[in-house]
Amino acid sequence: MKKNTNPYQTRLDDFVELVRSRNLDAAILYNQANIRSLTGVDCDNAALVVEIRKGKSEIRFYTDFRYVPMVHRIAPSLKVVDLKRLKIVGSKVGYEPTVSHARFLKLQKAYPKTEFIDIDGAVKELRSVKNSWEVEKLCAAEKLNSEIWADAQKSFKPGMTELEMARIIRHMMIERGEGEAFDTIVCVGANAAECHHVPDDTVWNGRDPVLVDMGVKLDGYCSDMTRNIVPERPSALYKKIYALVLKANMAAIEAAKPGLTCGRLDRVARKIIEDAGFGKSFGHSLGHGVGLEIHEAPAARKGDKTVLKPGMLVTIEPGVYLEGNLGVRIEDLILITDSGCEVLSPSPK
Numbered sequence: 001m002k003k004n005t006n007p008y009q010t011r012l013d014d015f016v017e018l019v020r021s022r023n024l025d026a027a028i029l030y031n032q033a034n035i036r037s038l039t040g041v042d043c044d045n046a047a048l049v050v051e052i053r054k055g056k057s058e059i060r061f062y063t064d065f066r067y068v069p070m071v072h073r074i075a076p077s078l079k080v081v082d083l084k085r086l087k088i089v090g091s092k093v094g095y096e097p098t099v100s101h102a103r104f105l106k107l108q109k110a111y112p113k114t115e116f117i118d119i120d121g122a123v124k125e126l127r128s129v130k131n132s133w134e135v136e137k138l139c140a141a142e143k144l145n146s147e148i149w150a151d152a153q154k155s156f157k158p159g160m161t162e163l164e165m166a167r168i169i170r171h172m173m174i175e176r177g178e179g180e181a182f183d184t185i186v187c188v189g190a191n192a193a194e195c196h197h198v199p200d201d202t203v204w205n206g207r208d209p210v211l212v213d214m215g216v217k218l219d220g221y222c223s224d225m226t227r228n229i230v231p232e233r234p235s236a237l238y239k240k241i242y243a244l245v246l247k248a249n250m251a252a253i254e255a256a257k258p259g260l261t262c263g264r265l266d267r268v269a270r271k272i273i274e275d276a277g278f279g280k281s282f283g284h285s286l287g288h289g290v291g292l293e294i295h296e297a298p299a300a301r302k303g304d305k306t307v308l309k310p311g312m313l314v315t316i317e318p319g320v321y322l323e324g325n326l327g328v329r330i331e332d333l334i335l336i337t338d339s340g341c342e343v344l345s346p347s348p349k
Contacts, residue, residue, distance in 0.1 A: 007133050008040045008075070011126065016057045018122055019050050025090020026051040027119060028107075030099050033292040037127050039075045042220060043067045051089055062086050094119035121297075128289055128297040129311040134221070135335060138290065138313060139344055141177070141223035142333050145216045146347040148172045149227060156229075158206030162186040162199035165210075173216040181215035181222035182294045192228075192327030195284060195319065207231055209238060211327060215294060222294045224315055225345045226331035241278070241320050241328050246349065248272040248318040249330045252286060252300075256316070256334055256341040262304035269318040270302070278320045287315035290333060312336045313344075 015038055019027045029035055029048040036042045039061065046063040061071055061078040062085070071080050088111060095107070095116045107116065130138065152169045166186045173180050187197040189208035196213075204210060210229040215222055230242065248269040255268045266286040273282045285301030290313050298306045300314050308314075314336070319329030332345040 007131065008038060011131070012038045012059070014126055015123070016050055016052075016059070018119070018126065019094060020052055020057070022094065022117070022119065022122075024052065024092050024094045024117065024119075026088050026092075027094035028088060029096060029123070030103065031096050031123075034096065034123050034127070036220065036292055039078060041067075041071050041074050041078075043070070045083065047083065047086060049086075049088060053089070088114070091115060092117055094122075096120045096123065124297040125306075127291060128306075129309055130291065130313060131311070134291065135311070135313075137219050137221040138223070138333075139335075141181075141216060141218040141221050142225070142344040143346065144177055144218055145214060145223040145225050146345060148176060148216060149212070149214065149225065149347055153229070156204070156210075158204060161201045161203055162188055162191070162197075163201060165204065165212075166199040169212070169214055173214075177216040177218040178220070179217055181217045181224065185211070185213035185226075187211040187327065190324055190326060192329075193321045193323045193325060194327070195321060195329070207233075209234065209326065209328075211329060213329065213331065215290075220292055222290050222292070224290050224294060224331065224333055225347060226317055226329045227347055227349060228328060228330070235326075237322075238326055238328070241322070241326065244273060244276050244278065245318050245320055245328045245330050249316055249332065249349075252316045252318065253332065253334060253341060253343060256308065256314070256336060258308055258310055258336055258338065260308050262298050262300045262306045262308065262314075263302060265300045265308070265314075266302055266304070269316070273318060273320060281320045281322055282318060283321070284319070287317050287331075289314055308336050310336055310338050 027050045035048045049060045051058045061080050062083045064083050092115050097118050155168050166184045169184045186199045188202045188204045191197045192211035213226040215224040252269040269286050287300040289296035289298050317331030321327040330349050332343050334341040334343050
């Protein structure tokens with residue numbers, strides 16, 4: 001018997017079992033990242049349908065003429081059908097509520113007696129534990145991200161604007177990878193108090209601190225990291241805040257391990273910042289998963305009951321933001337291992 005070498009087959013099998021275990025007659029996926037994670041096919045006009053009939057499953061990949069040869073090449077075992085002939089059989093069908101409203105209305109009109117059941121969370125949970133080959137891709141992307149950051153800093157010069165600095169990073173990402181995983185954030189001085197500041201014409205004088213949040217995409221997978229250019233003579237307040245955020249970052253990394261809930265992980269970092277009197281200045285969650293999309297499950301946020309498992313990746317990015325004054329965020333991407341975690345962001349911090 002020929003050995004199955006399709007690295008996506010296990011996850012596709014898990015998805016079929018998910019549909020079966022929920023007593024669904026079928027499931028339909030439109031999300032590009034969801035489909036790619038199950039089949040390996042990166043297609044912006046497709047639907048993946050799984051039907052369960054008399055205990056047996058059937059999988060169909062719907063797309064249009066433009067993408068059929070690609071599907072045949074990447075996933076030759078998939079049954080490919082013209083998207084215009086989309087058909088679902090069943091009274092209970094799983095779907096993603098993130099689908100466009102227009103597309104959902106079309107489905108409801110075509111299948112008025114069908115009950116559409118939200119399976120988005122279950123699919124995201126399926127994707128949250130990365131396979132070994134996904135981990136390799138994510139490690140490579142994060143390593144490249146760190147290399148680009150090291151080289152970009154050498155090109156930064158006083159008198160440059162935030163936009164010019166962001167362009168340097170963007171161009172390196174295009175040359176060495178597949179471009180940005182998200183719009184690069186560059187914040188000079190007080191602009192760093194805006195968590196997701198949009199780079200503008202603010203000029204760096206070479207003395208103010210700079211916060212940079214960046215991620216390159218490589219082989220379809222994202223990376224994410226935040227670092228700061230610390231002035232030679234930082235203010236006493238900046239030194240205090242930087243040390244505080246670094247302490248919270250390191251404590252969360254030390255605590256991250258299988259069996260810990262995401263809410264508890266968030267709490268480890270948040271308590272350190274709250275105890276120092278800056279709790280109200282840390283308004284976002286501690287972190288998020290990373291994969292084919294820059295924001296994936298799991299989410300390290302207040303009260304989240306998700307239990308960390310080996311193979312999950314999550315960012316550790318505490319921050320303190322003082323409007324009109326300064327902002328500090330330090331972000332690493334970590335991999336949950338059998339006994340703890342591994343930091344995938346090698347850049348000094």
